[in-house]
Amino acid sequence: MAAPRAAPRRPRLLLPLLLLLPPLLPAPSDGLGHSAELAFAMEPSDDVAVPGQPIMLGCRVEGTPPVRITWRKNGMELLESTHSTLLANGSLMIHHFQLDRGGSPSDEGDYECVAQNRFGLVVSRKARIQAATMSDFHVHPQATVGEEGGVARFQCQIHGLPKPLITWEKNRVPINTDDERYTLLPKGVLQITGLRAEDSGVFHCVASNIASVRVSHGARLTVSGSGSGAYKEPTILVGPENLTLTVHQTAVLECVATGNPRPIVSWSRLDGRPIGVEGIQVLGTGNLIISDVTVQHSGVYVCAANRPGTRVRRTAQGRLVVQAPAEFVQHPQSISRPAGTTAMFTCQAQGEPPPHVTWLKNGQVLGPGGHVRLKNNNSTLTISGIGPEDEAIYQCVAENSAGSSQASARLTVLWAEGLPGPPLNVQAVSVSSTEVRVSWNEPLVNTKEIIGYVLHIRKAADPPELEYQEALSKSTFQHLLSDLEPSTAYSFYIKAYTTRGASSASAPVLASTLGEAPAPPPLSVRVLGSSSLQLLWEPWPRLAQHEGGFKLLYRPASRASFTGPILLPATVSSYNLSQLDPTAVYEVKLLAYNQHGEGNATVRFVSLRGASERTALSPPCDCRKEEATNQTSTTGIVIGIHIGVTCIIFCVLFLLFGQRGRVLLCKDVENQLSPPQGARSPRDPGILALNGAGRGERAPLGRDKKLVDAKELEQLFPPAGAAGGPDPRPDPRAMQDPGAPALCEETQFSRLPLEGFSLLEEMMSEAKAPCPGLAAALPPQNTGPGLLSEGQAPRLSTAPAAQPACLRQ
Numbered sequence: 001m002a003a004p005r006a007a008p009r010r011p012r013l014l015l016p017l018l019l020l021l022p023p024l025l026p027a028p029s030d031g032l033g034h035s036a037e038l039a040f041a042m043e044p045s046d047d048v049a050v051p052g053q054p055i056m057l058g059c060r061v062e063g064t065p066p067v068r069i070t071w072r073k074n075g076m077e078l079l080e081s082t083h084s085t086l087l088a089n090g091s092l093m094i095h096h097f098q099l100d101r102g103g104s105p106s107d108e109g110d111y112e113c114v115a116q117n118r119f120g121l122v123v124s125r126k127a128r129i130q131a132a133t134m135s136d137f138h139v140h141p142q143a144t145v146g147e148e149g150g151v152a153r154f155q156c157q158i159h160g161l162p163k164p165l166i167t168w169e170k171n172r173v174p175i176n177t178d179d180e181r182y183t184l185l186p187k188g189v190l191q192i193t194g195l196r197a198e199d200s201g202v203f204h205c206v207a208s209n210i211a212s213v214r215v216s217h218g219a220r221l222t223v224s225g226s227g228s229g230a231y232k233e234p235t236i237l238v239g240p241e242n243l244t245l246t247v248h249q250t251a252v253l254e255c256v257a258t259g260n261p262r263p264i265v266s267w268s269r270l271d272g273r274p275i276g277v278e279g280i281q282v283l284g285t286g287n288l289i290i291s292d293v294t295v296q297h298s299g300v301y302v303c304a305a306n307r308p309g310t311r312v313r314r315t316a317q318g319r320l321v322v323q324a325p326a327e328f329v330q331h332p333q334s335i336s337r338p339a340g341t342t343a344m345f346t347c348q349a350q351g352e353p354p355p356h357v358t359w360l361k362n363g364q365v366l367g368p369g370g371h372v373r374l375k376n377n378n379s380t381l382t383i384s385g386i387g388p389e390d391e392a393i394y395q396c397v398a399e400n401s402a403g404s405s406q407a408s409a410r411l412t413v414l415w416a417e418g419l420p421g422p423p424l425n426v427q428a429v430s431v432s433s434t435e436v437r438v439s440w441n442e443p444l445v446n447t448k449e450i451i452g453y454v455l456h457i458r459k460a461a462d463p464p465e466l467e468y469q470e471a472l473s474k475s476t477f478q479h480l481l482s483d484l485e486p487s488t489a490y491s492f493y494i495k496a497y498t499t500r501g502a503s504s505a506s507a508p509v510l511a512s513t514l515g516e517a518p519a520p521p522p523l524s525v526r527v528l529g530s531s532s533l534q535l536l537w538e539p540w541p542r543l544a545q546h547e548g549g550f551k552l553l554y555r556p557a558s559r560a561s562f563t564g565p566i567l568l569p570a571t572v573s574s575y576n577l578s579q580l581d582p583t584a585v586y587e588v589k590l591l592a593y594n595q596h597g598e599g600n601a602t603v604r605f606v607s608l609r610g611a612s613e614r615t616a617l618s619p620p621c622d623c624r625k626e627e628a629t630n631q632t633s634t635t636g637i638v639i640g641i642h643i644g645v646t647c648i649i650f651c652v653l654f655l656l657f658g659q660r661g662r663v664l665l666c667k668d669v670e671n672q673l674s675p676p677q678g679a680r681s682p683r684d685p686g687i688l689a690l691n692g693a694g695r696g697e698r699a700p701l702g703r704d705k706k707l708v709d710a711k712e713l714e715q716l717f718p719p720a721g722a723a724g725g726p727d728p729r730p731d732p733r734a735m736q737d738p739g740a741p742a743l744c745e746e747t748q749f750s751r752l753p754l755e756g757f758s759l760l761e762e763m764m765s766e767a768k769a770p771c772p773g774l775a776a777a778l779p780p781q782n783t784g785p786g787l788l789s790e791g792q793a794p795r796l797s798t799a800p801a802a803q804p805a806c807l808r809q
Contacts (some may be wrong), residue, residue: 239316325403
């Protein structure tokens, strides 16, 4: 089985041989004062002929005599007859131009002048000859009623070749074109501004060309009395139309506006570029005329009608497209090249729209193929390995919708005396899937000056530009080519080189390398889950050309037999294995095959144990379930926010109305609920005494009273974040000393803020006199609406009888 090979070697040129070639020689001159190649001094042009009248198509050629001139019509050679005559200067005279009548062919068509001498043949540009015609009016002027001082407009349309000349008559008398109020546009429009009573009448449109004269229907203009003089918004009756013209023609952009007061008409370009002044004029009250248009005049033109002294305006726009026939900015140049070398012609043309370039060889269309290549949108013609058959006149023809142009150049092939002939009996024999042996015999003549051979190689399916060469010594008559691709056809030919040039090429021969089984395909494995794998490799389209594909086999490593083979087409590049044992190690084999057999397999071992453990630890997400959970969580958050806001509002209302909590205290403690008069604590001198004495007044509470230390306060008021601990709400009765009086009646106490609890805890941890009723007096944390959240101000009770004696705030 063949292993993967390196890329084929790049061309090895015979540089020593090429350096010994002679320099390029100039084209020979005949000394006759003529250019060696043919060139047209005058070419035929498009024309319109009158049936029954003569027409002449001009053609004049310069070149080395003798020069033979013929004509083609619609691509076919035009034979001489009594109907047409070839003049001495090369022009063609048609005596009686005729249309297709009575079985005789029409003289309409595309004509070409063809000139030929011993160097080659050239063809002129195509000249289209059409018969003069005149159709009927397809738009007649319509009757119009206008007010004095207003605007009237008539229009007619008719087709003809050549384009008809339009004039107007009023009451069968040609109108006075000297009157500035009358504006005649070339497209068949008559505008009358500043209407007067004497303008009333019947108007006719008259169209004429060399074929005929036509008169339209009459249209009456009625001019009524003067208008009311009321204000009228500016209005554009007719705006500019879209036009497509050729360079040097005249563009007429119409704009007719009315209003009271009379609007001011102005023009601009939509792209903001200036219109310019050269060749620009305004006809009538607002028609824009551009004479001798160029490609730069193309664009969108905007007609604006402005009310004088205001910004009130109305606009209309039309697009002008100017086409330019193809013209050359770089002509091809005649060249001389030694036989066996490469000739190159370049021609560049411009136009609007961009022209298409074709090449002719002695008047015949030349396409790519063989040793001929076209590049850069056909602007570059390259001919490699030129020989005597390539000596000709080459023409570059550029053509677009506006016209065509041609330029020619001659190729001269220099053939040195004494060059050897082409190598003989060239044969190519396949040796292996990557090797071909090429053999040949030396030429018949002029073999003593041979300094070497050059073997030209390329794939038969590749274009000539991908050809490469190998240089060989003059004593070599066979060569083994290696590093070729299997099952591939190759083309070979040979040239013999001397110090004066190369021989002509031998006849090309074809040979195909032998086939072989494909190499092992590169394979990678991806674990998709605890019981599935994905196998990945590169597709091999060439396998499909040789009836090939892939075979896939797999098994647990502990088993002896494989599952498969699974046959896969050559275009497939992946395959998934599922329902595998999560605890097993699998062996996977992938091989490629074709009509020559099976290649070596690529083997991979993969374990699914780690994947199953990862799957157990991180189960795959259920996106739909998670999405539903997210939606539910979002809904719960919104509801919770509403409930929380409602609770806060209720708490504030309770506080505002002085809602107070109540607890039960013993009657013995009630006597001690008078406000103390001793000194305040040095730590916070502004604290009120509640439920007991301050630090300086630690009164004894009884001999058997139990002290309430800081730990008990923490149980009563656990700090934030103590969730999950023991129940933070101990039974008040369990905290009461057995010797204390029983709870007997309700007593008010003040609510403390959260920040007061830490101070209370510190005070109680330092107190020596216990407070027997504290546990019962203070409610558990978060058990009722009486507690304030952090940041809220406490509401203190000021009734002396309701203040506990044990606490200070």
